[in-house]
Amino acid sequence: MAGAAVGLFAGGALTQMLSWRWTLLVLAVLAGVVLAMTLIAFPTRRSSEHRSTRxxxxxxxxxxxxxxxxxxxxxxxxxxxxxxxxxxxxxxxxxxxxxxxxxxxxxLVPARVLKDRTRLGALVALGLGAAGLFSVFLFVVYYSDVVLGFDVATTSIALIPFPVAAVASSLLLAPLLQRSIGERAGLLIGLGLAGAGMAWAALTAPAASYAFSTLPSIVMVAAGMGLVFASAQDLATRGLSAADESVGAALVHAFQQIGGAIGVTALNAVSVVVARVSSDPVAGYTAVFAATGAIYVIALVGTLLIWMPARRSPRPLLAR
Incomplete structure (x- = not known):
């Protein structure tokens, strides 16, 4: 998450000083460096258990x-x-x-991996959380450009509080909450905080103020999602057998990427539809921010329902 925000900052600087094509070139170079480092850092290990390819x-x-x-x-x-x-x-x-x-x-995905309610709830939180988060990155940048009138470099600087708040939340606040109230509660608080941040963005978007609207919103979302990712990734992979560890890790990344892709596309459609029927240039952003807040609320409620213990049917009187 912090890496994504840093990428937006660096990408903005490159676009301002050179051109947007340089951002793509840098990504290709970074991908090659990461691949080389991965091959060096992780030695080849043959698994004793063979899994067929499907x-x-x-x-x-x-x-x-x-x-x-x-x-x-x-x-x-x-x-x-x-x-x-x-x-x-x-x-x-x-x-x-x-x-x-x-x-x-x-x-490809054994049913036993998703039968664990703790794991399933964490994956749902990751998927829906990423759906909102990816959209925050995209539409806050658009809002800063179109409504606030920031240039590319200023928008990049305006996003700096996001990675700062995310890192602080993950490294400082998350461990404190995990020790005091548990990982599940910390994750739910994070979703609620992110939802509150986007609700504030939707309510204050017409004010067109970075300090009053955008800054508090992105700080709340960053702090909330820092809590979510700090807990959810551990909960989603805890208790897996050696044979299922790779599946669990893949699901963590798959839920985030799929959720992000669907979220950005769906919210972009919301923005376009609202912009077509409204003459207010801020209406589309207000609708997207409200919809993103709703996604976080749905994630909170859905995760909570999954984690609630299943009701047991009452035992017959004669069996007592």
Missing amino acids: PLSGILITAGLFSLVLALSVFESGDLRTAVLLILGGAGAVLGFIFAERRTSDP
Whole structure:
């Protein structure tokens, strides 16, 4: 999360001084450096347990999610018929993935990994949290440019409090809350704090003030998501067997990336639709900030419901 904000800052500086093409070139160089360091730092280790490769499952779930994200983009352009067809096709591919997984003895995502309620709740929090977070990065930048009138470099500087608050929350506040009230409670507080931040952004967006609106909002979101990521990643991988550790780690990243992709696309569609029906240039941003806050609230409620203990049916009187 902090890395993403730092990337926005550095990208803004590069764009201002050189051009946006340099940001892509730097990413390619960084990717090569990271790959080389990974190959050096992590020696090859052969697993004693062989797992078969299931290309069909991978193709189905990838095609299904891609179709759903593309459908949101097509809907934004006004092509409702194509959007519906893509949604139906994507849903069919996802159902095909589930069917294929249930019929194999060595599934891509074993059901036992997701049966743990603590893990499932943490993954839901990560996915929905990323859906909101990725959108915050995108639309706060747009808002700073269009409404506040910041140039690229000023927008980058305005985002500096985000990584600072995120790191402080993850390293200082999260351990304190985990020791005092537990990781689950800390995660839920983080989602609530992030939701409050976006609610404040939605309420104060028409004021067009960085100090009054944007700054408090991004600090609250950063602090909240710092708590979420500090707890959720540990909860999502705790208790996994050696055979399932790689699956659990992959799910953590998959939920974040899928949630982020769907969130950005969906909220962009919200912004476009609202902008079409409203003459207020801030209305689209207000709607997106409110919708992002709603995503965090849904994440909080959904995670809480998953973590609630299942009700046990009362025992018959004769069995007591």
